[in-house]
Amino acid sequence: MSTIHSRPDEFIATEHKPGVWERSRRARTAILYLLPSIILFSVFVFYPMFRTIYLSFFLTDQAGDAAVFVGLDNYKYLLDSPAFLNSAKATLLFVLYTVPAGILLSLFLALLANEKLRGIGFFRTIYSSTMGVSVAASSVVWLFMFHPSIGMFNRFLALFDFPQIQWLLDPQWALVSVAISTIWMNTGFSFLILLGGLQNIDEHLYESARIDGAGYFYRLRRITLPMLSPTLFFIITISLINAFQTFGQIDILTKGGPAQSTNLIVYSIYREAFVNYQFGTASAQAVFLFLCILVATILQFRFGERRVHYQ
Amino acid sequence: MKKVELIGISKSYDRQKDVISNIDVRIEPGEFFVLVGPSGCGKSTMLRMIAGLEEITGGTLKIGEQTANRLPPSRRDLSMVFQNYALYPHLSVEDNITFGLDVKKVPKAERKKRAQDTAEMLGLTDYMKRKPRELSGGQRQRVALARAIVSEAPICLMDEPLSNLDAKLRGHMRSEIRRIQRQLGITMIYVTHDQVEAMTMGDRIMILHEGKIQQIGSPIEIYNHPANPFVATFIGSPPMNLAQAEADPGTSSVILPGGEPIRLPEGAFEGIGKGPVTVGIRPEFLMPAQGTSEHPVFRAEVTNVEVLGHETVFSFLAGTEEWTAKWNGQWQIQPGDRIPIALDEESICLFDAKSGTLMKKPAARQLSVPAEGAAT
Amino acid sequence: MTMSVPKKITFYTMLTVSAVILFFPIVYAFMISFMTGPEILQGKFFPESFHLDNYIRVFDRLPLLNYLLNSFIVSAGVMLGQLVVCSLAAYAFVFIPFRGSNFVFFLFISTMMIPWEATMIPNFFIIQNLNWLNTYQGLTLPFFALAFGTFLLRQHFKTIPKELHEASQVAGLGPFRFFLKVVLPVSKTSLVTLGAYGFLTTWNMYLWPLLVTTNNSVRTVQIGLKQLQSQEVATDWGVVMAGVIVVIIPTLLLLFLGQKQLQKGLTQGALK
Numbered sequence: 036m037s038t039i040h041s042r043p044d045e046f047i048a049t050e051h052k053p054g055v056w057e058r059s060r061r062a063r064t065a066i067l068y069l070l071p072s073i074i075l076f077s078v079f080v081f082y083p084m085f086r087t088i089y090l091s092f093f094l095t096d097q098a099g100d101a102a103v104f105v106g107l108d109n110y111k112y113l114l115d116s117p118a119f120l121n122s123a124k125a126t127l128l129f130v131l132y133t134v135p136a137g138i139l140l141s142l143f144l145a146l147l148a149n150e151k152l153r154g155i156g157f158f159r160t161i162y163s164s165t166m167g168v169s170v171a172a173s174s175v176v177w178l179f180m181f182h183p184s185i186g187m188f189n190r191f192l193a194l195f196d197f198p199q200i201q202w203l204l205d206p207q208w209a210l211v212s213v214a215i216s217t218i219w220m221n222t223g224f225s226f227l228i229l230l231g232g233l234q235n236i237d238e239h240l241y242e243s244a245r246i247d248g249a250g251y252f253y254r255l256r257r258i259t260l261p262m263l264s265p266t267l268f269f270i271i272t273i274s275l276i277n278a279f280q281t282f283g284q285i286d287i288l289t290k291g292g293p294a295q296s297t298n299l300i301v302y303s304i305y306r307e308a309f310v311n312y313q314f315g316t317a318s319a320q321a322v323f324l325f326l327c328i329l330v331a332t333i334l335q336f337r338f339g340e341r342r343v344h345y346q
Numbered sequence: 347m348k349k350v351e352l353i354g355i356s357k358s359y360d361r362q363k364d365v366i367s368n369i370d371v372r373i374e375p376g377e378f379f380v381l382v383g384p385s386g387c388g389k390s391t392m393l394r395m396i397a398g399l400e401e402i403t404g405g406t407l408k409i410g411e412q413t414a415n416r417l418p419p420s421r422r423d424l425s426m427v428f429q430n431y432a433l434y435p436h437l438s439v440e441d442n443i444t445f446g447l448d449v450k451k452v453p454k455a456e457r458k459k460r461a462q463d464t465a466e467m468l469g470l471t472d473y474m475k476r477k478p479r480e481l482s483g484g485q486r487q488r489v490a491l492a493r494a495i496v497s498e499a500p501i502c503l504m505d506e507p508l509s510n511l512d513a514k515l516r517g518h519m520r521s522e523i524r525r526i527q528r529q530l531g532i533t534m535i536y537v538t539h540d541q542v543e544a545m546t547m548g549d550r551i552m553i554l555h556e557g558k559i560q561q562i563g564s565p566i567e568i569y570n571h572p573a574n575p576f577v578a579t580f581i582g583s584p585p586m587n588l589a590q591a592e593a594d595p596g597t598s599s600v601i602l603p604g605g606e607p608i609r610l611p612e613g614a615f616e617g618i619g620k621g622p623v624t625v626g627i628r629p630e631f632l633m634p635a636q637g638t639s640e641h642p643v644f645r646a647e648v649t650n651v652e653v654l655g656h657e658t659v660f661s662f663l664a665g666t667e668e669w670t671a672k673w674n675g676q677w678q679i680q681p682g683d684r685i686p687i688a689l690d691e692e693s694i695c696l697f698d699a700k701s702g703t704l705m706k707k708p709a710a711r712q713l714s715v716p717a718e719g720a721a722t
Numbered sequence: 723m724t725m726s727v728p729k730k731i732t733f734y735t736m737l738t739v740s741a742v743i744l745f746f747p748i749v750y751a752f753m754i755s756f757m758t759g760p761e762i763l764q765g766k767f768f769p770e771s772f773h774l775d776n777y778i779r780v781f782d783r784l785p786l787l788n789y790l791l792n793s794f795i796v797s798a799g800v801m802l803g804q805l806v807v808c809s810l811a812a813y814a815f816v817f818i819p820f821r822g823s824n825f826v827f828f829l830f831i832s833t834m835m836i837p838w839e840a841t842m843i844p845n846f847f848i849i850q851n852l853n854w855l856n857t858y859q860g861l862t863l864p865f866f867a868l869a870f871g872t873f874l875l876r877q878h879f880k881t882i883p884k885e886l887h888e889a890s891q892v893a894g895l896g897p898f899r900f901f902l903k904v905v906l907p908v909s910k911t912s913l914v915t916l917g918a919y920g921f922l923t924t925w926n927m928y929l930w931p932l933l934v935t936t937n938n939s940v941r942t943v944q945i946g947l948k949q950l951q952s953q954e955v956a957t958d959w960g961v962v963m964a965g966v967i968v969v970i971i972p973t974l975l976l977l978f979l980g981q982k983q984l985q986k987g988l989t990q991g992a993l994k
Contacts, residue, residue: 061820064897068814069826071807075867078848080833083841090843099847144744147737152730160981161741164748167977169926171944172966175951176751179959187750190765222744227981231989266989280839283928287948301839301929308843309933317843325840332835399888420894432885436907446893497893 084325090318099314109319119320121295122303125210129299130278132214133221137274138267140218141225146255148226149233159230166223170283177216178203178288206296209289213297217284221277225270232266233259272335276328300324347375347533348410348423348500350396355405357391357557366392366557369405375500378527378534380548384580385539388557393503393537398422409501420449424501425494429509431486433478433493440465440474443492464496467526484515495526501533508543520546541581545569553577570711571695574702578626578695584659586626587669590699593623600625600696602665608642610691614706623705624697627689629659631708632671635688642691648683662687748970755963762959776964780950783961785938786968789946793925794972796861796942800924801917803866808916809909811867812875813901817887830869839929846933860934861942865924871916874987878912879905915987918980925973943969 066073091109093101113119144162148155165173180187181202189199202212236259244254260267282301285291291298291306298306300320308317350373357366366388373379381389394400396407398419407414414422425446433442440461441448447457465471468488478486487507494502507523508516524547527534538544544551545565553560553568553576560580561573572578572586579585592601595615599607600623635643646662646669658677661670662685671687679685696706725733754762755776756769780786811830815823845864854860882905890900906913928944935941950965977984 059821061818062822065814065818065820065823068810068818072811072830072867072872073826075807075863076829076833079845079864079867080836080841083844083848084836086844087841099843144740147733147740150725150733152725152733152737155737156982158737158741159985160978161745163977163981163985164745164974167922167973167975168748168970169928169944169947169973171926171928171947172970173747175947175962175966176747178951179754179963180747180750185763185765185959187765219744219747223977227985228988231985234985235989276837280837282839283944286928286932287951304839304842305929309846314843321840321843324837325835328837328840329835394888397888397892399891418894419888419891424892426889426892428885428889430883430885432883432889434886434904434908436904436910449894449899493889 087318087321087325090314091322093315095312095314097312101315105315109315112316113319113323118295118298119303122298122300122320123323125296125298126279126300128210129214129217129281129297130275132211133217133278134271134274136214137218137221137225138271141222141229141270142267144222144226145229145233146259148230163223163227163230165220166227168220168223170220171287173216173220174284174287177212177219177284181212181216181288203289204293206294209293209297213281213284213288216288217278217281220284221274225274228270228273229263229266232263235266236262268335268338272331275331279324279327279331300327347531349373349375349408350501350533350535351406351408352392352396353406353408355392355395355407356403357388357395357400358403361403364404364557366395369559371552371559371562373533373535375533376531378524378536378547378549380544380551381535381537381554382539382541382544382551382580383554383560387554389537389539389554390505392554393505393535396422396535397424397426397503422501423499424503425497425499427490427494427502427504427507429506431478431490431507431510433486433489435478438475438477439470439481439489442478442489443470443496446493446497460496460498461492464492467495468492483511484519487511487519491523491526495530499532501535502527504534504536506538507536508538509540516543523547541583545581551581553580555580571704571707572626573704575624575626575697576702578697582628584629584670584672586628586695587632587664587667588624588626589664589667589669591623591625592621593618593696594620596620600694602667606642606644608689608691608694610694610706614694614696616706618696618705622699624699624702626695626697627669627693628708629670629672631690631693632669633688633690634673634677635686641688643686643688645684645686648679648681648685650681651677651679653677748974751963751966754959755967757960759958759960776958776960777968779958780961780964780968783953784946784950784965786943786946786965788938789941789943790968790972792858792940793942793944795858796931796940797921797924799858799862800865801920803862804868804871804920805913805917807866808868808871809875809906809913810901811872812879813905815872815876816879816882817900817905818897830872833867833869842929842933849934855934856937856939858940861931861940862924864930865920868920871920874916875909875912878909882908911983912987914980915983918976918984919988922973922976 090099090101092104092106093109094103094105096102148159148162168176179185183189183199183201183204186202188202192199200208203209240258240262241254244258249257280301281299282305285297285299285302286305289297291302301324304317304320304324307313307320352369352371355366355369356364358364369392381392383389391400395402396409398414398417402415409417409422409424434445437445443461443464444457447460452460461474462471465474468491470485470488470492473481473485473489478489481489487510490507494504504523508519511519520543536543536547548565550562550564551568552562555576561568561577563571568577568581572581575586575588579588589602591603593615594601594607595618597607597609598612598615599609601607602625633641635641644664646664648660648662649668651658651660653676655676656674658673658675658679659670660673660677660679661668663669692709693711694706695704695708697703698705750767753767753769756772756774757766758775761769814820815827849855849860849864852860854863886904886908887900890904895903926944927942931942931945932948935945947965947969950962
């Protein structure tokens with residue numbers, strides 16, 4: 036016996052070595068559970084992504100099939116096209132208008148709503164309410180509020196004898212107006228996430244800071260914001276991506292106008308593809324959009340690694 | 347009831363170093379078998395291999411007469427109690443108890459009856475409709491026990507089931523588990539790191555250290571004849587005192603470093619040559635020296651004293667080692683005192699200095715009370 | 723921890739002012755929805771009376787009831803689909819360790835970097851080629867698999883003690899029954915969070931329904947709003963706002979009921 040058992044591992048291993056079929060049993064079970072996701076992702080995410088990249092090298096026919104290979108011509112065309120450059124510029128401006136302001140507003144609201152006060156639940160519900168209002172519904176409401184004659188904004192200006200503003204009709208103001216309405220629409224979601232982040236911060240940290248006699252803003256700077264940084268990074272990324280993806284409010288508020296000043300990239304893709312039937316150039320624009328979001332996500336992962344410090 | 351047999355069992359992760367090697371043991375039907383060892387010794391891994399939750403990488407596991415290496419846990423005819431009880435939080439106590447029966451498609455009426463009987467046995471009848479989170483720690487523990495018992499599996503595995511209870515409840519549950527095991531006659535394999543549980547509950551104990559068997563035997567056997575210094579210090583509280591010493595068979599004595607030679611009874615050095623040995627003695631065999639002692643007496647400086655009410659535990663310097671003695675009663679001793687201590691030389695163990703094997707067993711000290719009515 | 727009275731007043735003032743400003747558009751839309759044309763032109767804030775004429779008219783002008791039903795079917799469909807697909811995937815990631823699981827996990831993560839809008843052109847043609855334009859499956863199926871949902875559930879599944887899994891194995895529960903009888907019931911709260919999130923986002927979806935519905939048969943309320951707005955702008959804002967209120971009431975209710983749950987759940991899914 037002892038001679039056999041002196042090297043039990045090898046002995047047993049050669050004796051009943053399980054076959055490939057047996058050994059892969061767990062992987063096969065797992066794939067069964069993952070199959071629905073994998074199929075759906077393949078059909079509706081991966082294949083279309085490759086198809087988009089593929090189409091971006093072609094001129095297409097009406098049915099969206101590749102017709103003539105043109106190499107990088109679609110991209111060259113875009114980079115030379117003032118319309119696309121304008122759209123890219125508008126998108127970047129829009130991101131700049133909406134993301135920092137939106138996050139600051141939501142952070143302000145989340146900090147307010149994180150205080151332990153009577154009736155705070157009511158305020159939290161109100162602050163998160165815009166998440167329950169669809170882009171289409173809010174756009175319609177804002178369209179009315181921006182209305183040049185009966186809209187609430189201009190009535191308000193009139194009250195103080197300020198000059199009237201053509202909110203959505205003036206190329207100078209249209210993008211800002213859309214940005215204001217977008218900030219409002221996104222506040223609910225950002226608020227909810229930031230409030231969740233605030234509530235995850237350990238109470239004891241504040242208690243020990245109070246014992247040390249730290250004031251509100253000192254605690255905010257030294258405890259709250261550092262501890263909240265992972266959540267902040269997350270919501271910044273989400274807001275960035277959301278801003279790049281803006282579509283509904285453009286379609287309802289301005290239709291890309293006036294003078295193309297609000298022709299954001301997704302709206303531009305939509306028009307190029309489904310109004311002008313230029314699927315090749317539309318796909319090239321989609322690839323640009325993909326790259327923008329890829330960069331934003333990679334940045335999040337990079338910065339996100341810093342989270343480890345705080346947990 | 348079924349036996350469980352481990353033949354050359356070993357376990358390695360990624361075919362690297364063995365975390366458990368070469369375990370050979372036969373657990374008899376109806377036996378209460380305790381696996382004990384310090385944390386990380388591999389005892390839980392071994393239990394989980396028997397349960398089928400962990401793959402066996404070498405050797406053969408037999409349950410009953412059947413080789414069970416590749417059987418899924420449910421076909422090994424066993425029940426298991428986990429350290430954290432593993433109660434289903436969304437199910438009532440009753441549904442928790444019958445969960446396994448439900449899976450095995452036991453008819454509803456029988457299910458109900460068995461659950462009722464088990465609940466009665468464990469005093470859970472009033473809690474059947476509650477959820478686990480509405481129960482105290484002790485009650486949850488009982489539900490976990492009930493779940494194991496109700497399955498009527500011939501083998502029950504327990505993985506540190508009492509470690510989350512407070513001391514008082516633990517003492518109570520020890521005897522309760524033991525009672526139920528006897529009553530049902532199940533084969534029990536019980537993992538613990540607590541030597542008191544091992545000593546009080548087990549028919550036999552296996553002591554594991556770094557994945558290797560140190561000793562298997564009845565609690566008393568292990569206490570009296572520890573196979574090596576590890577077992578000697580692991581079992582018994584306070585642990586056995588150890589010191590490196592020189593054996594001198596010529597004078598039939600051992601010499602502690604910086605101490606006097608201790609004469610041992612004749613025949614103690616059978617098979618032992620001159621040279622280094624490890625000397626061991628249990629704290630209760632270092633006794634108060636009063637008047638003229640029949641035992642060797644030495645004087646030592648006390649370093650620490652704990653008076654526990656019924657006994658006094660103190661440590662002192664024996665040569666360079668710190669030893670502990672345990673005396674009955676409350677003794678007025680202060681640290682720094684030099685006191686005379688008598689040493690029961692017959693109770694000394696000698697271990698091989700290198701391999702650690704026990705070379706001289708201490709004399710057996712079994713006491714008995716004459717049974718009433720028996721002729722004396 | 724008690725606050726001094728002046729501090730409390732400051733906080734309540736800020737809270738109230740913010741709430742009024744933030745909630746104003748919704749209240750305003752609500753008020754307008756009861757106003758007649760002339761009232762709106764006068765620029766009043768409160769309507770003279772809360773009569774339901776605008777609501778009756780909006781249901782006349784549009785098959786709004788149909789749209790509501792469509793939206794409900796599509797949202798509930800996506801919600802159920804996501805719950806099934808995501809919970810299955812999350813279960814595999816947590817409870818079935820297998821070779822290559824890291825690779826599959828990476829695939830899931832990578833889908834988060836591909837914006838839906840970048841793939842909408844081929845997706846549109848896929849649905850068209852399947853003859854799924856103007857069908858419920860065309861509106862719902864592409865959204866069943868969701869990396870975010872899978873991560874959210876995976877996060878919760880990971881908190882289930884492994885002993886629960888082992889106890890089930892000893893009891894003889896197969897992987898699928900363990901999933902159904904233990905994992906899902908224990909994770910009720912996360913499922914509710916994901917469900918609410920899925921329902922909400924689908925109800926509010928705009929671009930995809932715009933692309934794949936060409937007639938009224940399965941059109942959703944959001945597209946209905948666009949129709950309403952483009953038909954009515956010049957004439958009757960009251961009717962339009964009545965439409966808006968009808969459309970946002972279900973989601974607002976859902977949000978008010980589940981705000982706490984949603985906030986907890988989403989934060990958990992977002993951050994590990």
